[in-house]
Amino acid sequence: MKRILVTGAAGQIGRELVPALRDRYGSQEVIAAGHSTPLPDTMKEAGPHTVVDVTNPLQIKDAIEKYEIDTVYHMSTILSALAENKRQRAHAVNITGLCNILEAAHLSGVEKVMVPSSIAAFGPETPRDLTPNDTIQRPNTLYGISKVFGELLGNYYSLRLGLDVRGLRLPGIINCMDYEPTAGTTDYAVLIFFSALRESRYSCYLRPDTRLPMMYMPDAIRAIIELSETSIDRLTHRADFNVSAMSFTPAELADAIQERIPDFKIKYEIDPLRQSIADTWPQVLDDTVARDEWGWKPDYDMDAMVDDMLVQMREKLGMSG
Ligand code: AKB
Numbered sequence: 001m002k003r004i005l006v007t008g009a010a011g012q013i014g015r016e017l018v019p020a021l022r023d024r025y026g027s028q029e030v031i032a033a034g035h036s037t038p039l040p041d042t043m044k045e046a047g048p049h050t051v052v053d054v055t056n057p058l059q060i061k062d063a064i065e066k067y068e069i070d071t072v073y074h075m076s077t078i079l080s081a082l083a084e085n086k087r088q089r090a091h092a093v094n095i096t097g098l099c100n101i102l103e104a105a106h107l108s109g110v111e112k113v114m115v116p117s118s119i120a121a122f123g124p125e126t127p128r129d130l131t132p133n134d135t136i137q138r139p140n141t142l143y144g145i146s147k148v149f150g151e152l153l154g155n156y157y158s159l160r161l162g163l164d165v166r167g168l169r170l171p172g173i174i175n176c177m178d179y180e181p182t183a184g185t186t187d188y189a190v191l192i193f194f195s196a197l198r199e200s201r202y203s204c205y206l207r208p209d210t211r212l213p214m215m216y217m218p219d220a221i222r223a224i225i226e227l228s229e230t231s232i233d234r235l236t237h238r239a240d241f242n243v244s245a246m247s248f249t250p251a252e253l254a255d256a257i258q259e260r261i262p263d264f265k266i267k268y269e270i271d272p273l274r275q276s277i278a279d280t281w282p283q284v285l286d287d288t289v290a291r292d293e294w295g296w297k298p299d300y301d302m303d304a305m306v307d308d309m310l311v312q313m314r315e316k317l318g319m320s321g
Contacts, residue, residue, distance in 0.1 A: 154239025
């Protein structure tokens with residue numbers, strides 16, 4: 001029987017990953033672990049839950065032992081924009097927290113740890129168009145540095161210590177959220193939907209031509225689960241797979257929304273911090289390695305994502321019907 005612990009269960013991906021894993025492996029087999037952000041009531045009602053502060057090694061060990069965990073999905077992270085303003089916290093969660101998880105998993109006989117990386121693991125010297133899987137990285141943001149560290153440490157625990165650690169470099173993730181996100185650089189692509197539906201206008205903090213790789217949440221959840229279920233014999237890479245679905249600029253996304261909401265208007269008020277981060281990230285990823293090693297293939301392009309987001313967001317904001 002698979003017993004799964006999900007850290008960061010209250011985060012953007014954790015909130016959708018926990019229900020998806022519970023559907024797949026059984027509600028009682030997936031333990032949702034939160035810390036600073038409260039877990040949603042629906043998640044607490046649907047299955048086991050606990051508190052795990054990833055900066056506290058004892059709490060991690062206790063949760064792994066108490067629930068007899070064999071797989072950890074380590075989703076706790078401080079995202080790019082917040083990390084630049086909360087350096088010590090980012091260091092504690094993204095670097096020390098990851099070390100604690102991998103060490104506790106190794107010592108407690110956990111079989112597998114899923115550790116998501118990000119497009120932030122690349123930097124200004126990386127080729128930005130069709131960024132290869134294996135290329136120069138050298139990120140210059142704290143979040144990006146922590147993600148490269150996570151990839152290398154994941155590979156180390158896999159190849160030297162025999163703990164099965166796997167991870168993907170996720171692009172900006174778009175989904176219909178319960179709250180308006182602020183911690184990331186790609187958040188504009190979620191916020192624009194809130195504003196388009198409520199006010200028919202949006203003020204974007206990135207330049208209109210800032211092209212970034214993005215992915216709709218159902219594809220992201222499927223990618224994480226498919227990678228975790230792939231037979232290890234097929235994998236040459238471990239914690240550092242590029243995965244791609246779509247790439248667009250704020251202007252292109254605004255056009256797609258305007259086609260569906262004709263009075264929608266966008267203006268631009270650039271946030272120098274988030275713009276400077278986005279300017280060092282890839283524009284389009286080459287995910288041939290993920291396609292070859294574990295058969296990755298996205299379902300959603302930008303138009304399919306926009307159509308579905310508008311349906312979901314209308315329902316969330318009570319605007320359907
Ligand atoms: C962020 O914007 O910080 C994240 C990411 C790309 O990892 N969405």
